[in-house]
Amino acid sequence: MGGSEGIVAFDITKKFRAAAGTLELGELVKDDFFSLFESVGALEIMDPKMDSGCLAPGESLDEDYDVTRPLSPGEVIGIIDQLFCLEMAWYQGYPLSQTLLTNVYIDRMLEPEPLILQDADFIRERIAKEQRDPMHVVLRAYCLGLVKCCWYINDRIKFEHYYEEEDFVTNTYHRSLLDSFDLNDINDEIMAARRLVHSIRHRIGNELAQALGFRLELRTAFLRAIELSVMRSNPESLSLPWTQMKAVWEMIYQSRHLGQPVPEAFSTKIQRRLASTMPPRPIVKLSTEETYKHFKKLFVDGINVLNVLNYHDSQSLLVLTYHQNFVMTFQSQKPQPLVYIRTLLQSFLFKDMIILGKLSIRHVLDDDLSLVVLPASKFLDPANDLVEAPHHPRYALAHQMELFRQRAAQSYLDIFRAFCQNRCRIRRTLCHSIQDWETVQVDAEEIDQLLRLQIDEKPHVYPPTGDEDTSGVEPTYSLPLSSWAYLYKLRLMEWIVQLGFELDIYAPDELAGMYWYLSDLARHRARLVDRISYFTKLRAAEEKGGATAAQEAAFIRSKHYLYQASFDAAITWEMADAMSNMYAALGRLGLIVPPPRPYSTDELRYDVRMKPFGTIGLPELPSWEVYRASTDRAQVETEKLLEDARLSLEQAQRGLEVVARMSEKESFSVGCYERWLGGVTGQIRAVEKAGVVVEVVMRKLEEKGEGTKGKELGLKVGIGKAAEGEHEWWVVPTVEEIDQRA
Amino acid sequence: MQPPFPSPFPLSRNNHRGRSKAIMNYDALPTPSSKPEATDFLQTLLNKNLRVGTTDGRMFWGSFKCTDSDCNLVLQHTYEYRPPSLAQLEAATTTQNPQKGKVVMDMTSRYLGLVVVPGQYVTKIQVEEFASQLKSSAQGQQQQQQQIAKKVEIS
Known part of the structure; x- marks a missing residue:
């Protein structure tokens, strides 16, 4: 007997074994509410492939790396550069457990969960007044910025439409990524570290000091870019930190030879302590060159994606077809932009159902209709809304058009949303979309008929025969709305086939x-x-x-x-x-x-x-x-x-x-x-x-x-x-x- | 050294799906010899919290769902507990000033969910009961045994 307060535990090992021993082979004693089907998902303990806690003989669970040991500037650069590789692997869709959370410094910083910023440190029990190793300060500040970045990015991606596992793994394994800390405080830490590096530049040498400075600067800019991205106006100022990152990144790449790798600071063992039932999996290692290429692309895409907000094309209104083209061409780049950039695109386009930060869906839809089928049409005249007499034809026009917009808006926006996904998903989603557009077309036809009566449209023979005598040929109406819907549907069908080739x-x-x-x-x-x-x-x-x-x-x-x-x-x-x-x-x-x-x-x-x-x-x-x-x-x-x-x-x-x-x-x-x-x-x-x-x-x-x-x-x-x-x-x-x- | 087992949700789990069983003093229970007795014994354990020790020194704490002739155990909502490593033990002995050669340490735990512990690795099985309910178990035990007897008749 023994155990916690109020609970008594009895040892029943022998009795249990004896009792189980009387069962026939294959006979089960089980809870009626428990189905064997469920048990398929159970983890088998001591199976090294399933049980993440199963240790090899002599293996210890503890990480024996000493985080308090002094670090040279070269080692800090080495660790930071390795973190770049892991960060990029995470952006590309590998889980945190196999990437950033394999770093011992980050692990110690996040576990146990720090409650005050001072505790967000890999060395917790420090004697307060003691002079700190400046390299520890730099590495800590960098890690703070990095983890906070990850939190923002994770949050943004979770908020938009994406496919877990396929595109990105948002699981943080119960680790809080410094969510409760204020960005400004973290920025302060990074700035302090940058000043510190500056002040010791004579001691460690200019070259190393600069290399460290660039890395910290990149983090500052990254956080700034993220901070600004919630605003959806003024692309010039938004692109500033991205441009800065692009420039700094080159400098970082050129100074990579100063880094001294510290492979011991990364370990898969940490995975055993994460809230995951998965046994440890290898660290995902991107090469420095790959990492360089992908980051460069990330920054370029970051600048480019902001162009979607650039639509002030004087009085010629907004043409969503521009953006359709924008989204299409942006998304068909090879390789596709990273999921974070894609979610930025989504949020720029649709956040709060306001297109590009300042346009209503109606605005966009009307503009598209006017471009394709109804240029300068009285159907789209905003003055129609002002007519209050219910028998006035304009009142009816406004009413019918509103019905149509309500019907079509979702299907219309869905196309854009679909195009923000990964290529396979785009195709799959479009296959569903065409069914939807089929019904949009049918509904549009009905509204077309009603609208035609309102404006008393005269039918025409189409295709034109050229003869004067048009008897025997049924004249038709222009049917603008259903034509518009049909055009979209056809385009979607073509895209599906074309994506089939692409994939x-x-x-x-x-x-x-x-x-x-x-x-x-x-x-x-x-x-x-x-x-x-x-x-x-x-x-x-x-x-x-x-x-x-x-x-x-x-x-x-x-x-x-x-x-x-x-x-x-x-x-x-x-x-x-x-x-x-x-x-x-x-x-x-x-x-x-x-x-x-x-x-x-x-x-x-x-x-x-x-x-x-x-x-x-x-x-x-x-x-x-x-x-x-x-x-x-x-x-x-x-x-x-x-x-x-x-x-x-x-x-x-x-x-x-x-x-x-x-x-x-x-x-x-x-x-x-x-x-x-x-x-x-x-x-x-x-x-x-x-x-x-x-x-x-x-x-x-x-x-x-x-x-x-x-x-x-x-x-x-x-x-x-x-x-x-x-x-x-x-x-x-x-x-x-x-x-x-x- | 008896480590404390903090139960994250002690009440809700023992009354899992409202199937509360009468409490008995397991130490007083005879080792089941016949098959109906054995099955009944195992049935009463269902949905109780077991602590299952394994050959590598870990302990699994979860709600008992299923077993078979090989003593394979299915536990639901399981937590894994691991004794402190040697290094941690050393650290503790230096900081805690041991009296009478004893130190107090928490086991590290983590949530696993649904697990199967294969019988071959099981070294120890313990069942948990509430001490408060145990006090009235003298009567309860008799009732319980009567109930078992009834069940046997029916089956």
Whole structure:
């Protein structure tokens, strides 16, 4: 017997063993409420793979590193530089337990939890008056800043939409990351340390003192950048600390040789004391070069992401399509910006449902509508809201438009939010989004009908026949809202397919089919853009004369947009056609051989592949027969396939060259023009490469004559990863000539 | 040296899901010999807090959920307790001025959750009871045994 107060413990070892011994093999005594299913998740004690407390013989749990030992300046630099590597690994998605929390100094600083800042120190029981090792002061100040940074970043990421484990691990293993301490106090400590370093510069040498100073300065700037990021105005002042960090980082990198590594100050043993059931896992070690590269990118991205706030484009209003472009191009960088930067982007865009810190969703949505389908339309006239007579048509317009905004706003913002995620998630989320946009389109159609009655719109025959006699052709209305929704839906569907290429989802023998489908979607989009342009032109003609300068400008802006959109669609379909034909030819020539798939049929696989699109009513998913016939083009000769591919590529190239000459404004890429242009030139290079492939195959085919296949052609085709290609959406194969006798 | 075991939530755990069992003095209980007796004995232990010692000197404190013929134990809401290491012990003896060769130290503990302790590593099993409830256990024990007898008849 024995134990805590009020509790008595009886030793029942023998009785228990005897009792358990009478049970049959496999027989259990268990609590009825406890299911064996639950026990699957139980940790097995003494299993070294599961039990983090299981020690190897002779192993001790304690860290025997002495944190009180004096440190040389070189060692402090060494430790700080190692901490950089771990910090970056954490930003990249490794848990704290395998990164920063493996550092003995940080561990001692945080455990037991300090209640006053003075206690936040790796040497707790210090004789107050005793002169402190200045290097300890520096390291402590640096660690304070680092941990506080981590807390802010963790907090920001947790607040936004992200995927735990996939993107980032926010678990702090019950360690408080100095959350309760005031940032100013920590800043004071860092500043004091910087002064201290300055004062001892003669003793330790200028070079070392500077190197230490840079490292502390970086922390100050980092904390400042984080502090400022909650404000979403004035990007110039926001970018200041980022610029500073970028500069200081170079100096830090150049002074890395001064560091003297202290590997003993890092240990996986600390993990056993964290609130985690995971056995110790190795420290994640990024190399100095990698760390350098990633930090540099982090700072550059940090500056760039602030550009999203730069939209004061004089009176030409905000064009969200700019930002769409911004988000798209920003996010398609390789490698993708770190999750922290992505959450910053999210918070800039959406925090508190206020877009970019100062715009209402209505503002943004109306602007988009005006750009795409309703330039200078009375549907969007803010004066409508002022009409109070319920029978006035303007009152009805305001009411219906408000209904539509309420319906569409969430779906609209979801697209942007989706694009702030990691690439795989973007695709996955978009697959759900298109279902949503399908219903938005249906609802929009209903509202279109009501609005049409209000303004008494006259129907027109579309597509225009050219004849005077339009009898027998049903005239249609402009249907602006549903056209807008349909355009977005089509774009989303294209993105899903394109992201499929980017993420290497499709097998080589699927490429021909998927590119055909992409071209099909792009054609639908091109037709829709044509239709929208037609009705916009009609309206512009009707209002000619009565239009104000602002209205004129709106029409012109919309015209530009539609012009650019139809170009984009045309280029997409031409390129996709070329790719489809090229891959179909390669397949026919036996240069791309499908792997044996004994347990499925092509048709079933098609159903699965196209599942996200299966429920979409418009455009309807092509049937398997149509898909196969259009992809294989069995009645067309192989030479003709290649010839078609060559022609399409030429068309695409011509289109791209026009697009590449567009200005920032014309291409709707203000603030992200360079990234946008980079994408266009990437596509041009992809077209050129594909042209070479087509040419080589054509030439060989001519040499060897019709009917030669596979190896006999003397060609070898390889398909690399999309990310390594010229443009991630256009997977161009490599063709190698081989000696066929070999 | 008997380390104190601080219980983070002493009351809620013993009345787990309202299944409170009558208290008995385990020392007075005979070693179960027949199978029904043995099963009943184990049944009464369910949901009680056990302290399970293992071969490496650690102790696990959690609510007993399941066992089998190999004496594998499933414990829920488990805390791990570890005796102080030699180094810590040395440190304590220098600071505490031991009288009669005794020092007082806390075991380090951490929360683990649901665990299985394989029977082969189990060195000691203890069951916890509230001392306050134990005082009236003389009657309780009789009732308890009657209840057991009843159960046996039914089953």
